C-alpha cells in the first residue's frame with residue numbers, strides 16, 4: 001500500500017492526541033512524526049517520544065540548516081517538523097503530523113501530496129468540557145486556546161477531510177479508512 005503523509009489539525013482539546021495515539025497503537029504501518037519544540041516538557045512527557053525538546057539556540061541553528069519542513073511560534077515557543085525524519089520514515093511507513101492549520105498548510109506548500117484532515121468538536125461546550133477535563137490548562141491558557149477555535153475551524157475548506165469527533169471510535173475509523181484508501 002502507498003505510504004502517505006497525513007496532517008491532523010483541529011482545536012486544542014478536540015481529541016487529536018487520543019485519535020492519533022490509538023491509531024498508532026493499532027497499526028504497524030503508521031507512525032507519528034515527532035516535532036521539535038522549545039517549550040518545557042509537561043509532566044510525563046518524554047524527550048524523543050512526545051517532542052524533541054530543544055533549547056532556543058539549538059532550534060535556531062536547525063532553522064538555518066534547513067532541517068524543518070515548517071516551523072512556527074505558538075504561545076511564545078517554537079515548534080517545527082523535522083524534514084529528515086519525515087523523508088526517511090516515508091520510505092517504509094505512513095506518517096501522521098499532529099499540527100496546527102498554519103503549519104499544515106505550510107507543509108502542503110513544500111509537500112503537495114500531504115493529506116489534510118481536520119478534527120472538529122461536536123460543540124464548543126463539549127470542547128470546553130474536554131479541555132477542562134484534561135486538566136492541562138490554567139485559565140489564561142484555556143482562554144487563549146478557545147480564542148483560536150473559530151480561526152482553526154474556518155480553515156476547513158482548505159482541508160481534504162473534515163471529521164467530527166463525537167463518538168471516538170467512529171472518528172478513529174474514519175481516519176483509518178483514509179490510510180486504507182477506502183474513504
Ligand code: ADP
Pocket residue numbers: 010011012013014015016017018019130131133134165166167168169
Ligand atoms: P487534543 O490532542 O486535540 O488537544 P486530547 O486527545 O488530549 O485533545 O483530548 C482532550 C480530552 O478529551 C482528553 O481528556 C480525551 O480523553 C477526551 N476525548 C477525546 N475524544 C473524545 C470523545 N470522542 N468523547 C469524549 N471525550 C474525548
Ligand code: 5GP
Pocket residue numbers: 012035036039070071072073074079080081098099100102103104
Ligand atoms: P502543545 O504545547 O499543546 O503540545 O502544542 C501547542 C501547539 O503547537 C498545538 O496547536 C500543536 O498542534 C502545535 N504544534 C505541535 N507541533 C508542531 C509542529 O511541529 N509545527 C507547528 N507549526 N505546530 C506544532
